[in-house]
Amino acid sequence: MEQKNFEKRCLQTRLDVVEMARHGRRGHIASSFSIVESLVILFDYILNLNPKDPTWDDRDRFILSKGHGCMSYYSVLARKGFFPTSEFEGFCKLDGNLGGHPTKEKIPGCEASTGSLGHGLSIGVGIALNAKIDKRNSKCFVLVGDGECNEGSIWEAALSASQNKLNNLIVLVDYNKYQSYGKTEEVCSLEPLTDKWKAFGFDTHEVDMQKSPLDLKTLLENVGENSEKPTAVILHTIKGQGVSFMEGDLKYHHMSKITDETLDSIKSTLNGDK
Amino acid sequence: MRKRGLLEIFNLAKKNNKIIFLGSDLGHKTLDDFKEACPNQFYMEGISEQNIVGMAAGLAQEGKIVYINTIATFLTRRCFDQIAMDVATGNHNVRLYANGGGVVYAPLGPTHLAVDDIALMRSIPGMTIVHPSDSEEMARLIKASEKWQGPIYIRLCRGGETQTSQAENGFEIGKAITLKESGEITICATGVMVYRALEVAKKLEEEFKIQVGVINIHSIAPLDKPAIEEAAKRSSLIVTFEEHNITGGLGSAVGEVLSESLLPNRPSFKRYGFPDCYPDKYGQQDLIISHYGLDTETLTKKVSKLYRSLN
Structure with missing residues (x-):
């Protein structure tokens, strides 16, 4: 039952992304699709949030550091009740609140304006440290991209998180193995990625987000509670995950002037696949 | 400091x-x-x-x-x-x-x-x-x-600097402090250059008999526009002193205010700071400042010469 419901939610998220792209005629669809399962697990099962009081002190914090994956993020925020889904219509428009990268001040539930890669994890370190100072139990989850891990500031933040013993900080790495120009392996190899995070002082885990995504739920339920270390979870995902013809095809990394034809074929593939 | x-x-x-x-x-x-x-x-x-x-x-x-x-x-x-x-x-x-x-x-x-x-x-x-x-x-x-x-x-500027500020003048972010009422010339200065501005003003008065005002513009943003506009009404020459490139610093900020002011008799204006460069000399702070002509003696000469050329 849980599996079925989860799959339904993931499909709904992807269809929301397609609708946003239809309104905005652009967007990082493939980068949004690779994080759908992770976001649904976080927002449906893990994060302690109150959409009626988005800035409630004891909430968990979530930062989408790879801000270009924002379309899936907007979907889970809206479906959680932070704002109406009618906001999707304003995606990337002059009077809209949902841009091609998220802006904290415009979006209830959004904890950080991101888009300049390598920033979100440091903000998360500050937020997690603040929870320690204030003796609150809330956790801070930061989702970073694999390409984003090319940024030196990510590793500065990793050193600091470990030094400050931020066991309430959880880094999720969307390891979809592609960045803008090509395969991460060919542009700027991250391997051995799990060992890198371990070497920086993190408890590390890996989850296959295609074959067994719900393992992430089990893993995150009590994450960090029996450790002094921050946690890094390497999420093995696929760029464009869920739509066979998009998977691994970089022409879908970022698209502008998206046609109805393209969106319709994504939509029918999604509906047909499920 | x-x-x-x-x-x-x-x-x-x-x-x-x-x-x-x-x-x-x-x-x-x-x-x-x-x-x-x-x-x-x-x-x-x-x-x-x-x-x-x-x-x-x-x-x-x-x-x-x-x-x-x-x-x-x-x-x-x-x-x-x-x-x-x-x-x-x-x-x-x-x-x-x-x-x-x-x-x-x-x-x-x-x-x-x-x-x-x-x-x-x-x-x-x-x-x-x-x-x-x-x-x-x-x-x-x-x-x-x-x-x-x-x-x-x-x-921050250097430690052990000469004390020029006075408690009775108070302090408010965004509010410039007039240290000497504006005369024929007003010097707008910031940081350690405030001390030099007072010295230059004294020399100009003593040696050249020119009345010179000094404003300490500690807040470059928000900038105290009324203080600058008031000085512009009283002075025929406004100069800025800063330990910064002349591009984009205090001089630029003051220049923007003056050039957009709607005064009938807009004063002449000159920025003094490092020329548009990265200083490539070593040595102590005072030596670098002198090398670029921002010491009291050189500034006095430059400002007096400029003032005379305008009159």
């Missing part, structure tokens, strides 16, 4: 547990007493300025008032994106306590010379920029910074 300001931050922290200090691998034993007295408010991070600015934004958006301390160039040039995007767009209460504004670190070479920091910070919407003239003014600024909403760039 640095120590006086840090002491004042420590004093604030003792009374307000929302005050957080973030240092970037500062000198051995820096603020040990702070660390001991307020361990949850003191964090000495590594040599990782970008992370520190992001962290500060995270802490500040959760309600803390965060003072970051490291060298000016590494804060402004290296962390520009973090300051603009993480701190300024959210108007967060982060204070950038920047050591070595200008050429304080002259012997260390161009990597450590902050001659473009004001220009960089001026380009960030909502950034408050304050450059006190001496250690007592720094103490007044730190006290005022506790309640100020939004980010502040605090530019």
